[in-house]
Amino acid sequence: MQRYAQIHERARSISQLGNVISAMRGVAAARAQQGRQQLKNVQKYADIVAEAISQVLAIAPADKLARNNHAGRAALILFCAEHGFAGAFSEKIYAGAGSDLAGNMVLIVGTRGLRLAHARGLAPTWSTPLMSQLANAAALADRIVAELYRHLHAGEVDRVDVVYARPRAQQEAEIIRQRILPLDYSRFATTCKALPPILNLPAESLLQRLAGEYLFAQLNEAIVHTFAAENLARLQTMSAAHENISRRIDSLSQEERQARQTEITAEIVELAAGAEGLI
Numbered sequence: 127m128q129r130y131a132q133i134h135e136r137a138r139s140i141s142q143l144g145n146v147i148s149a150m151r152g153v154a155a156a157r158a159q160q161g162r163q164q165l166k167n168v169q170k171y172a173d174i175v176a177e178a179i180s181q182v183l184a185i186a187p188a189d190k191l192a193r194n195n196h197a198g199r200a201a202l203i204l205f206c207a208e209h210g211f212a213g214a215f216s217e218k219i220y221a222g223a224g225s226d227l228a229g230n231m232v233l234i235v236g237t238r239g240l241r242l243a244h245a246r247g248l249a250p251t252w253s254t255p256l257m258s259q260l261a262n263a264a265a266l267a268d269r270i271v272a273e274l275y276r277h278l279h280a281g282e283v284d285r286v287d288v289v290y291a292r293p294r295a296q297q298e299a300e301i302i303r304q305r306i307l308p309l310d311y312s313r314f315a316t317t318c319k320a321l322p323p324i325l326n327l328p329a330e331s332l333l334q335r336l337a338g339e340y341l342f343a344q345l346n347e348a349i350v351h352t353f354a355a356e357n358l359a360r361l362q363t364m365s366a367a368h369e370n371i372s373r374r375i376d377s378l379s380q381e382e383r384q385a386r387q388t389e390i391t392a393e394i395v396e397l398a399a400g401a402e403g404l405i
Contacts, residue, residue: 130385137378144371150211151364154357157260158293161354164260168350172343179336180314185329201231201251201283203270203345205290205352206239208256212359215291215299216242222289222301231283233273235266235352251277260353267345271338274307284308290348291355299355306344309337 202223206216216239220227227248234240234253243250252273257266277283286307291299325332 130382130389133378133382133385137375137382140371140374140378144368144375147364147367147371151361151368154361154364158354158357158361160260161350161357162293164263164350165347165354168263168343168347172340172347175336175340175343176314179311179333179340181323182325182329182333182336183311183314185323185325199230199283200226201233201274201277201286202226203233203235203286203288203348204239205256205288205348206234206236206242207356207359208236208238208258209356209360210238211363212238212356213363215356215359218299218301219289219291220246222303226287231277233270235270235349236356256349256352256356260350263346263349263353266349267342270345271342274341278307288345288348290352291359292351293355293358299359302348302351304344304348306341309340 204219204223206219216236219239220242223232232243232248232250234243234250236256240250240253243253254266254269257263274283274286284307285305287303287305289301289303292302293299327335
């Protein structure tokens with residue numbers, strides 16, 4: 127009975143672990159779906175700002191804007207995982223940055239990414255956790271913008287790249303590296319309308335403010351992409367773990383039946399031997 131009891135207890139413990147993994151898988155799936163839905167709103171906002179920039183560019187071409195003459199270094203913003211069980215999510219973000227991690231200013235979003243930096247002997251200039259709720263995405267984007275402006279105004283950086291993961295259905299997330307500063311105005315098609323927009327600010331000042339809004343929109347998009355991609359990676363990890371547990375439980379169930387049968391057979395033999403001794 128001892129072997130049967132041991133196998134039964136192991137199966138029970140693994141089943142309980144499977145329940146926990148199922149719950150984590152459900153949470154990850156819900157959050158990944160929330161991220162994908164929120165992306166529509168974030169991208170719509172970015173499109174509205176881009177359209178406004180296009181209209182103002184027809185009045186104030188970007189080449190008339192004052193240039194920043196500082197010769198600062200580049201800054202890299204790495205959007206990494208906040209929680210565990212996301213596989214090699216953060217490692218892939220670091221791979222997307224490549225050798226540029228050395229000699230450039232590094233800003234890290236995500237607690238797991240910060241731990242990985244310490245493990246690699248990197249000392250990031252600034253770091254912050256990735257939010258756990260999508261409602262806090264805009265506040266996180268504001269914090270990053272404030273930190274960037276602090277370094278820009280000090281002349282410490284003159285260009286900024288972001289590295290983040292873009293989720294893809296039924297596939298691994300795509301690692302995106304994108305330059306967000308200085309803003310490339312050639313990306314915006316000049317929109318000339320019969321009635322130009324009514325401006326309450328000088329066109330150049332308005333364009334600079336819109337550029338700041340577009341920076342916020344790009345960071346917000348990277349944040350929401352990261353939130354969705356991290357949870358999708360966790361969902362994939364939990365799904366694989368759930369399948370492994372299911373196979374393990376099936377195997378233990380078979381062992382349990384065999385052990386029980388062996389013990390029953392042994393009991394029958396023992397009883398038969400005892401009966402023969404009484405004859």
